[in-house]
Amino acid sequence: VCSCFNVGVNQITAAVAAGCTSVDAIGATLKAGTNCGSCRSEIRAIIAANRVQAAE
Numbered sequence: 001v002c003s004c005f006n007v008g009v010n011q012i013t014a015a016v017a018a019g020c021t022s023v024d025a026i027g028a029t030l031k032a033g034t035n036c037g038s039c040r041s042e043i044r045a046i047i048a049a050n051r052v053q054a055a056e
Ligand code: FES
Pocket: 001, 002, 003, 004, 005, 032, 033, 034, 035, 036, 037, 038, 039, 040
């Protein structure tokens, strides 16, 4: 997902499960989305998809 920091969907999914439910929280934890920013919309989509599952 994030090529700047080599962060993949599995790492982001795990971070969402651990409580990172915003793009900024993911950035604080994994650095993903904090450099060029081009992956931020993808990160947001992953958060949205996994947050729903986590809440159910
Ligand atoms: S690809 Fe994620 S910050 Fe650049």
